[in-house]
Amino acid sequence: MTTHLMGNYGPKPRTFVRGEGSILFDTEGRSYVDFLCGIAVTSLGHANPVVTEAIATQAATLSHVSNLFGNTLAEEVAVSIDRLISLPGEPLNGQVFFANSGTEANEAAFKLARKFHGGERPKVVSTWNSFHGRTMASLAATGQPAKHVGFAPLPAGFSHVAFGELSEMEAALSDREVGAVLVEPIQGEGGVIVPSSDYLSGLRALCDETGTLLICDEVQTGFGRSGKWFASSGAHVLADIVTMAKSLGNGMPIGACWAKSEVAAAFLPGDHGSTFGGQPLALAAARATIAELERIDAPAAALRAEAIITEKLSHGVPGIVALRGSGLLLGAQLSVPAGDVVTAALERGLILNAVRPDTIRIAPPLNITDHDLYLGLDRLSEALTAVVGATK
Numbered sequence: 376m377t378t379h380l381m382g383n384y385g386p387k388p389r390t391f392v393r394g395e396g397s398i399l400f401d402t403e404g405r406s407y408v409d410f411l412c413g414i415a416v417t418s419l420g421h422a423n424p425v426v427t428e429a430i431a432t433q434a435a436t437l438s439h440v441s442n443l444f445g446n447t448l449a450e451e452v453a454v455s456i457d458r459l460i461s462l463p464g465e466p467l468n469g470q471v472f473f474a475n476s477g478t479e480a481n482e483a484a485f486k487l488a489r490k491f492h493g494g495e496r497p498k499v500v501s502t503w504n505s506f507h508g509r510t511m512a513s514l515a516a517t518g519q520p521a522k523h524v525g526f527a528p529l530p531a532g533f534s535h536v537a538f539g540e541l542s543e544m545e546a547a548l549s550d551r552e553v554g555a556v557l558v559e560p561i562q563g564e565g566g567v568i569v570p571s572s573d574y575l576s577g578l579r580a581l582c583d584e585t586g587t588l589l590i591c592d593e594v595q596t597g598f599g600r601s602g603k604w605f606a607s608s609g610a611h612v613l614a615d616i617v618t619m620a621k622s623l624g625n626g627m628p629i630g631a632c633w634a635k636s637e638v639a640a641a642f643l644p645g646d647h648g649s650t651f652g653g654q655p656l657a658l659a660a661a662r663a664t665i666a667e668l669e670r671i672d673a674p675a676a677a678l679r680a681e682a683i684i685t686e687k688l689s690h691g692v693p694g695i696v697a698l699r700g701s702g703l704l705l706g707a708q709l710s711v712p713a714g715d716v717v718t719a720a721l722e723r724g725l726i727l728n729a730v731r732p733d734t735i736r737i738a739p740p741l742n743i744t745d746h747d748l749y750l751g752l753d754r755l756s757e758a759l760t761a762v763v764g765a766t767k
């Protein structure tokens with residue numbers, strides 16, 4: 376045994392000890408441009424001064440009291456989330472449950488949906504190729520059978536249809552036991568797959584016709600990353616439940632499940648809970664993160680950087696077959712193995728990951744400077760040139 380850590384994660388190619396904005400430093404003192412940002416988490420960059428100050432101040436004031444007592448931050452953060460999700464010009468009408476991660480936010484959504492239907496319609500339909508988390512019900516909802524292997528029996532009541540195919544969803548909703556549809560507005564882990572522009576509104580219509588709850592998993596897309604505050608309401612679709620996590624705390628663990636108040640009303644005292652969920656330290660980070668994301672106009676920043684990336688990668692950079700995604704959640708489909716490019720990029724001081732054997736994900740901080748963005752793109756271009764050259 377060479378480590379006391381379990382083997383569920385693969386080998387680690389580097390160990391980082393410090394971060395500053397879009398730059399990470401490893402144990403050898405080498406620097407890297409971070410185009411992954413903790414997998415779409417540190418949207419305001421590493422050691423962001425505003426968030427760091429908020430965490431430090433809160434840690435020195437009050438970190439934790441349990442949900443048996445009130446805290447002054449929860450309501451404030453919930454109102455901000457409600458405001459960012461709501462459709463322009465429409466009243467705020469949602470309520471929030473705070474969790475610690477994306478998968479827990481989804482677990483809360485499943486329980487809420489079941490409670491809302493009074494136990495009559497317990498089934499959830501999600502999509503193939505989706506990713507919703509690693510806890511048992513979120514794993515059952517995840518449409519990647521390879522991730523299920525070895526973990527049977529998973530909770531019952533979860534089934535899948537093709538992403539982007541409204542006719543398949545319509546057929547699935549003929550089962551009156553289906554009470555909820557769960558979908559990522561853009562599939563992130565599945566390869567950065569963007570559905571057609573009428574897909575979400577089509578799902579909304581199908582759910583309305585059948586009295587089914589629409590749950591949008593915005594764990595990866597939320598808080599400006601897609602170029603909208605939320606990809607669903609940005610597409611003028613108000614889901615019944617929206618789950619989020621990742622960038623909400625800029626690295627402090629926090630997730631949330633938002634629901635329309637008539638749906639949220641199904642949760643009564645004692646129905647759900649979490650020791651750490653919504654504790655002051657995480658909420659202080661979330662409050663500062665949201666305020667800073669609003670100050671920089673995060674969706675606009677994402678779209679501006681997306682335009683720079685698109686322009687740069689469509690001119691003379693070898694190995695790129697197609698660029699997918701929205702805002703700063705981009706997938707570059709390659710003519711060479713994505714894993715080789717990730718390794719070559721790391722050697723040149725750029726962090727990326729492979730979401731498919733032929734696709735790398737590009738998800739830098741939303742406030743990345745032009746200098747760091749161009750530096751990262753130059754390194755990506757060098758990495759691609761090297762891998763394309765080696766595979767000829």
Ligand SMILES: Cc1ncc(COP(=O)(O)O)c(C=O)c1O
Pocket residue numbers: 414476477478479506507508509559563564592593594595620621
């Ligand atoms: C869309 C989506 N949902 C849920 C999750 C799970 O989030 P967590 O790892 O915080 O449990 C992820 C994580 O990548 C995700 O991308």
